[in-house]
Amino acid sequence: MAKYCRMLFVWLVVFCMAPLFVEAQVRHEISFPDIPGYKTLKCDLHTHTVFSDGDVWPSVRAEEAWREGLDVVAISDHIEYQPHKEHVKHDHNASYQIAAEKARSLGVLVIKAAEITRGTPPGHYNALFLDDASELEVDAFVDAVRIANEQGHFVFWNHPLWKGIEKGRWQDIQQQLYDSGWLHGIEVANGSDYYPEVHEWCLEKNLTMVGNSDIHRPSMIEVSTADNHRPMTLVFASDVTPEAIRDALHAGRTAVWMEEKLIGKKQYIEAIFDGSVEVRPPHFRQKAGFYVHMINRSHMNIELKRMGDVGPEEIILEANATSVVQIKHPENDRPASLEYEVANFLIAPGKGLPVTLAIAGVRAGRTAVD
Numbered sequence: 001m002a003k004y005c006r007m008l009f010v011w012l013v014v015f016c017m018a019p020l021f022v023e024a025q026v027r028h029e030i031s032f033p034d035i036p037g038y039k040t041l042k043c044d045l046h047t048h049t050v051f052s053d054g055d056v057w058p059s060v061r062a063e064e065a066w067r068e069g070l071d072v073v074a075i076s077d078h079i080e081y082q083p084h085k086e087h088v089k090h091d092h093n094a095s096y097q098i099a100a101e102k103a104r105s106l107g108v109l110v111i112k113a114a115e116i117t118r119g120t121p122p123g124h125y126n127a128l129f130l131d132d133a134s135e136l137e138v139d140a141f142v143d144a145v146r147i148a149n150e151q152g153h154f155v156f157w158n159h160p161l162w163k164g165i166e167k168g169r170w171q172d173i174q175q176q177l178y179d180s181g182w183l184h185g186i187e188v189a190n191g192s193d194y195y196p197e198v199h200e201w202c203l204e205k206n207l208t209m210v211g212n213s214d215i216h217r218p219s220m221i222e223v224s225t226a227d228n229h230r231p232m233t234l235v236f237a238s239d240v241t242p243e244a245i246r247d248a249l250h251a252g253r254t255a256v257w258m259e260e261k262l263i264g265k266k267q268y269i270e271a272i273f274d275g276s277v278e279v280r281p282p283h284f285r286q287k288a289g290f291y292v293h294m295i296n297r298s299h300m301n302i303e304l305k306r307m308g309d310v311g312p313e314e315i316i317l318e319a320n321a322t323s324v325v326q327i328k329h330p331e332n333d334r335p336a337s338l339e340y341e342v343a344n345f346l347i348a349p350g351k352g353l354p355v356t357l358a359i360a361g362v363r364a365g366r367t368a369v370d
């Protein structure tokens with residue numbers, strides 16, 4: 001009998017304490033270093049909810065962003081395409097309000113945005129940092145972009161090549177927006193698509209590169225990893241505020257992480273490389289060379305291809321890990337410079353970031369092979 005009383009007591013304790021053990025909403029961080037002067041914010045600037053053609057309630061977008069290690073998510077429902085409007089109230093500001101309320105308790109930032117949606121050309125454009133999204137519901141496409149700009153927004157062209165290169169090429173309408181100063185960026189990546197042509201346009205025209213999920217369905221990602229993560233824009237901002245993010249976007253301080261690639265202007269992805277990779281002095285020297293530890297503190301696998309004479313032809317530095325690398329070098333006590341290209345850090349289409357890995361020599365008074 002005493003045994004049953006004890007069991008009953010244990011069950012009562014568990015039952016009464018249960019509310020204290022509600023499962024926490026956990027987040028797994030995405031590791032990219034801050035760069036000199038700026039925080040590196042992980043942002044998805046293009047997502048949908050049931051308030052346009054998405055399949056999820058807006059608060060879910062905030063929860064997904066938190067869980068996957070993002071800092072910022074823009075809710076950018078279509079202004080002109082509302083397939084659920086029979087069942088969901090037609091209000092262009094509602095999806096932001098619902099997502100932002102959830103986001104406040106999680107500590108993730110939601111940006112109010114909208115997708116100006118027309119046939120291609122001109123295509124689809126996201127306007128960020130909106131005051132009142134309903135003001136964009138006007139007949140003429142150019143008027144919608146003008147109104148977005150009058151409110152001081154950031155406007156980018158979405159998935160330019162989704163209807164093929166012929167419809168998605170740079171046309172008069174894009175030139176008109178660009179000449180008016182109304183087009184500030186373009187998606188070089190959207191979902192699983194990377195557009196080398198767009199990468200080139202951004203470099204030529206000094207437009208901001210962004211890359212986003214354009215997610216419509218629920219995200220199935222539990223933990224973002226090097227090979228399973230949503231495409232995102234890294235924004236280098238002075239603070240985690242809409243104002244600082246807007247300044248960074250207008251200044252072109254971004255890089256795009258999609259699949260195994262980091263895409264961006266050289267100065268920014270070089271700063272990410274410098275903050276991520278550390279080459280330690282050799283820990284073991286032999287007559288034929290030495291062994292070094294190479295540390296990669298980023299969330300990406302880094303693919304190094306040899307450009308000079310020294311070092312292995314290819315080195316893969318696994319994400320968030322330390323690799324042991326053997327370097328054949330007959331002058332094993334001398335400093336060495338290893339010339340490589342980071343094949344998956346793209347400073348232009350098909351062109352990786354050139355880097356020099358410096359290996360320390362043996363300090364005076366010590367011998368190379370002890």
Ligand SMILES: [Zn+2]
Pocket residue numbers: 115124158159
């Ligand atoms: Zn679109």
Ligand SMILES: [Zn+2]
Pocket residue numbers: 046047048115158214
């Ligand atoms: Zn979209």
